[in-house]
Amino acid sequence: MDPVKLCRILIPLLLLSLMFACGKRADAALEDESSVYSEHLRDEIPPDELKRESQASQQGELLPLEKYNYTWTDGAGIPDIVIIVDDFGNSGGALLSDFAKLPSEVAFAILPDLPFTRQSGELAAQYGHEVLIHVPMQPVSTSEKPGKNYIRTDADPDEISSLIADFSAQLPMAVAANNHMGSAVTADRNAMASVLRALHAQGLFFVDSATSTQSVGPALARNLGYPALKRDIFLDVPDNSAATLAGKISSLEKFKGRREPIVIITHCHNRAKLEALQSFITQIQSMGLHLTTLSAAGKIAA
Numbered sequence: 001m002d003p004v005k006l007c008r009i010l011i012p013l014l015l016l017s018l019m020f021a022c023g024k025r026a027d028a029a030l031e032d033e034s035s036v037y038s039e040h041l042r043d044e045i046p047p048d049e050l051k052r053e054s055q056a057s058q059q060g061e062l063l064p065l066e067k068y069n070y071t072w073t074d075g076a077g078i079p080d081i082v083i084i085v086d087d088f089g090n091s092g093g094a095l096l097s098d099f100a101k102l103p104s105e106v107a108f109a110i111l112p113d114l115p116f117t118r119q120s121g122e123l124a125a126q127y128g129h130e131v132l133i134h135v136p137m138q139p140v141s142t143s144e145k146p147g148k149n150y151i152r153t154d155a156d157p158d159e160i161s162s163l164i165a166d167f168s169a170q171l172p173m174a175v176a177a178n179n180h181m182g183s184a185v186t187a188d189r190n191a192m193a194s195v196l197r198a199l200h201a202q203g204l205f206f207v208d209s210a211t212s213t214q215s216v217g218p219a220l221a222r223n224l225g226y227p228a229l230k231r232d233i234f235l236d237v238p239d240n241s242a243a244t245l246a247g248k249i250s251s252l253e254k255f256k257g258r259r260e261p262i263v264i265i266t267h268c269h270n271r272a273k274l275e276a277l278q279s280f281i282t283q284i285q286s287m288g289l290h291l292t293t294l295s296a297a298g299k300i301a302a
């Protein structure tokens with residue numbers, strides 16, 4: 001081959017592989033953040049759900065999602081999808097900016113009182129994402145505090161409304177709120193009524209993360225005349241494997257004919273979760289499903 005021609009082929013290839021190697025190193029540094037969260041995620045997901053999902057999943061499969069034999073191929077009649085990414089506020093940097101580059105319909109649930117709370121809210125808004133206050137609430141298990149300040153079942157209505165007002169001041173762009181942990185609070189009628197009233201006073205509606213099967217949140221909200229949504233699927237439970245994602249995609253068929261959008265929650269803890277979410281979005285869009293915003297979903301649920 002003519003040496004000039006050979007150089008024209010080899011030099012771009014060399015540059016490309018160098019870029020790839022640098023990218024990998026940056027990603028490896030970011031992955032360390034994930035261990036901080038693994039314990040707490042256990043507290044955030046109902047134990048029976050975690051067990052059921054673990055039994056259903058086969059770990060380690062890395063086949064591309066488009067090669068699966070799904071139980072459905074026609075997306076007609078499957079409602080639009082709302083995606084919420086939980087637990088922002090602990091880190092910034094490349095991982096946060098890459099989450100911000102997701103389609104703008106994806107909503108960011110941001111924890112208050114953390115080093116990157118305000119920055120996460122501002123970046124989300126800048127990229128057109130809607131924001132939820134990810135309100136720390138008392139879980140049933142007392143092993144871990146949900147946050148520096150959190151809603152307790154024995155807090156009085158004034159205390160709850162001043163906490164919510166404080167969280168709201170940190171994230172003024174928020175349109176809704178969902179619970180971080182909170183299995184004790186969402187099952188408590190009195191505490192939950194105060195939370196819903198306080199959120200409504202700030203112009204926010206409630207999205208139940210459904211960490212407890214005993215949650216009274218959405219039913220109580222509707223009694224009070226407020227819109228509310230409830231999480232249908234945790235995308236990253238029990239893991240981010242292609243087999244788990246494919247299983248979740250197959251499960252969307254059971255919502256066929258429902259009026260309310262499907263509410264899917266995942267977490268921002270590491271790059272593997274971001275990549276799994278990107279694959280999920282690409283795949284469902286190729287199967288004819290549509291993403292919608294949290295506000296649009298809230299209007300349908302009202």
Ligand SMILES: [Zn+2]
Binds near residue numbers: 086134181
């Ligand atoms: Zn959370």
